[in-house]
Amino acid sequence: MKKLTYGMVGGGPGSFIGDAHRKSINIDGMATLVAGCFSRTPEKCRQTGAELGIDPDRCYASFEEMAKAEAARPDGIDFVVVVTPNVSHYPVCKAFLEAGINVSCDKPLCLTVEEGEALVKLAKEKNLLFLVTYTYMGHVTAKHIRKFIADGKLGKIRTVQAEYPQGWLAYEGEWGGKQGEWRCDPKQSGGVNCLGDLGTHVENAVSRMTGLKIKRVLARMDKLVPGRVLDDNDMVLVEYEGGAVGTYWTSQVAIGHDNDLRVRIYGENGSILWKQEECEKVIMISRDGTIVERHRGNGGIEDCAAAYGRLPSGHTEGWLESMGNLYKSFITCVAAKKEGKPYEIDYPTVEDGLEGVKFVHACLKSNEQGSVWVDL
Numbered sequence: 001m002k003k004l005t006y007g008m009v010g011g012g013p014g015s016f017i018g019d020a021h022r023k024s025i026n027i028d029g030m031a032t033l034v035a036g037c038f039s040r041t042p043e044k045c046r047q048t049g050a051e052l053g054i055d056p057d058r059c060y061a062s063f064e065e066m067a068k069a070e071a072a073r074p075d076g077i078d079f080v081v082v083v084t085p086n087v088s089h090y091p092v093c094k095a096f097l098e099a100g101i102n103v104s105c106d107k108p109l110c111l112t113v114e115e116g117e118a119l120v121k122l123a124k125e126k127n128l129l130f131l132v133t134y135t136y137m138g139h140v141t142a143k144h145i146r147k148f149i150a151d152g153k154l155g156k157i158r159t160v161q162a163e164y165p166q167g168w169l170a171y172e173g174e175w176g177g178k179q180g181e182w183r184c185d186p187k188q189s190g191g192v193n194c195l196g197d198l199g200t201h202v203e204n205a206v207s208r209m210t211g212l213k214i215k216r217v218l219a220r221m222d223k224l225v226p227g228r229v230l231d232d233n234d235m236v237l238v239e240y241e242g243g244a245v246g247t248y249w250t251s252q253v254a255i256g257h258d259n260d261l262r263v264r265i266y267g268e269n270g271s272i273l274w275k276q277e278e279c280e281k282v283i284m285i286s287r288d289g290t291i292v293e294r295h296r297g298n299g300g301i302e303d304c305a306a307a308y309g310r311l312p313s314g315h316t317e318g319w320l321e322s323m324g325n326l327y328k329s330f331i332t333c334v335a336a337k338k339e340g341k342p343y344e345i346d347y348p349t350v351e352d353g354l355e356g357v358k359f360v361h362a363c364l365k366s367n368e369q370g371s372v373w374v375d376l
């Protein structure tokens, strides 16, 4: 495969996730960063560009300028990575899609259902590929669970219990620095904090692992730390199409929890327990109560999932590799499409991103109306 090129919007000095995307893409070396609008401040953009060895002519003062200029170049980027705060996801993604450039955007996809629907439509019209980086779904064990359940081995699913507690915003008068400040600011995060940030991960993890489609939700979204304007603890009852039920809990006030995404799935043939902080293993319990712990790199992992492993068992793979797995399949598809070859999508798409936004908005509506059932 010929190495592709990409650009980045966001990921400037002191930012968090942009650097993780760059490192994850570098794991397999299938694409090179050649352009960017790393910050709204041109000086900071040039600083990051210089640190990363980017041609100063391809360090842009605005994402609009970057989309136009890259689309006009014969050697323009093959895809853009959008890693800005949530408020700008929609305009940035729209600009690059309109310019005919494939997109990778971090979650949540955007702020409103209308924006999400517009991005789905635009990507389809322009025939472009669109990855939404629900990072955890790149884990080999998560892919194993998806295949195991899709093959019907767990039987009909009866209930799902999923949660994503964190503790970093538990302290009164503290706003979690640069990353916490925009998350807690309605102008920059769209009227939702914790559920948009963590609940979309939970919604996507359950949806991708089980294939279940949410029919309706009943949500209670609280602001537990004095001074918070947006939710910092959310509890959601979920009913899926087909009759299964579930509960989701997300929190930023759960002191002692870091990135404790956990999914427990109970079907008629057994149960599956998965924790992202122990992502190298998955616990599978069969109908007679036998408990088996399957480990990445060892036998018993579905072939299509095991194929993403890079290291022998016991040499730990983690979060960066998981993001790298999403990019491995996305970049493979972008390259195949470029060469007119067939490709198979094995990553969360813009449609999955839209499902997350619909979930958040149904929960907001439920909460506003006094925690009543709201259809998706």
Ligand SMILES: NC(=O)c1ccc[n+]([C@@H]2O[C@H](COP(=O)([O-])OP(=O)(O)OC[C@H]3O[C@@H](n4cnc5c(N)ncnc54)[C@H](O)[C@@H]3O)[C@@H](O)[C@H]2O)c1
Pocket (backbone or CB within 6 Å): 009, 010, 011, 012, 013, 014, 015, 016, 017, 018, 037, 038, 039, 040, 063, 083, 084, 085, 086, 088, 106, 107, 108, 133, 134, 135, 136, 178, 179, 182, 197
């Ligand atoms: N997939 C995951 O697990 C995961 C984890 C953390 C964050 N995220 C998502 O990643 C996104 C960024 O989060 P973060 O924590 O890295 O934020 P951050 O505040 O650390 O970084 C944001 C960066 O974007 C830049 N920026 C802002 N507006 C811009 C614009 N218009 N043009 C160019 N650059 C601009 C800022 O200067 C900064 O460098 C959010 O949407 C967040 O939800 C995802």
